[in-house]
Amino acid sequence: MKGDPILRAEPLTAAAFAPFGDVLAADGPPDRIINQGNCGRFHDRARLDFGPGGRAGLSIFEARPRALPYTCDLLERHPLGSQAFLPMNGKPFLVIVAPDCGGRPGVPRAFVTAPGQGINLLRGTWHGVLTPLAAPGIFAVLDRIGEGANLEEVRLDPPVHVLAP
Ligand SMILES: NC(=O)N[C@@H](O)C(=O)O
Numbered sequence: 001m002k003g004d005p006i007l008r009a010e011p012l013t014a015a016a017f018a019p020f021g022d023v024l025a026a027d028g029p030p031d032r033i034i035n036q037g038n039c040g041r042f043h044d045r046a047r048l049d050f051g052p053g054g055r056a057g058l059s060i061f062e063a064r065p066r067a068l069p070y071t072c073d074l075l076e077r078h079p080l081g082s083q084a085f086l087p088m089n090g091k092p093f094l095v096i097v098a099p100d101c102g103g104r105p106g107v108p109r110a111f112v113t114a115p116g117q118g119i120n121l122l123r124g125t126w127h128g129v130l131t132p133l134a135a136p137g138i139f140a141v142l143d144r145i146g147e148g149a150n151l152e153e154v155r156l157d158p159p160v161h162v163l164a165p
């Protein structure tokens with residue numbers, strides 16, 4: 001709708017994303033060379049957190065691909081654990097995050113990943129749901145399995161319209 005907030009997506013960088021989570025990528029020199037020199041290990045690159053009473057779960061998501069401009073009308077967060085999305089299609093996807101302001105999302109930011117980049121959302125980070133930008137929208141997802149209310153959702157009214165970088 002006319003007058004709704006507009007957000008221009010940014011290319012994802014580890015520095016810009018740091019307050020919200022981690023960027024998983026084979027960027028720069030590896031931390032270790034393993035497997036008889038045939039493999040670079042980018043070691044322990046995500047701040048994983050499954051909280052008390054939880055454990056790590058590895059799932060596969062197949063999400064419907066979207067296109068930019070994209071209308072975001074919902075943000076959510078997981079107060080009990082982190083959530084990592086690793087694309088199995090090697091394609092860019094859209095990541096929308098927001099700071100917390102008194103228990104509600106603040107001004108959101110949108111990022112488009114580079115091919116092959118994955119993300120890990122810190123526990124409690126407000127985010128849009130998984131938003132592939134290309135088919136097949138297949139991702140490995142590492143997040144918390146356990147008891148407790150680990151999903152808070154907030155409807156955005158008006159919604160935010162996200163434009164390509
Ligand atoms: N609900 C669920 O499993 N997925 C969302 O948390 C998401 O961030 O896509």
Ligand code: NI
Nearest residue numbers: 076078083129
């Ligand atoms: Ni989530």
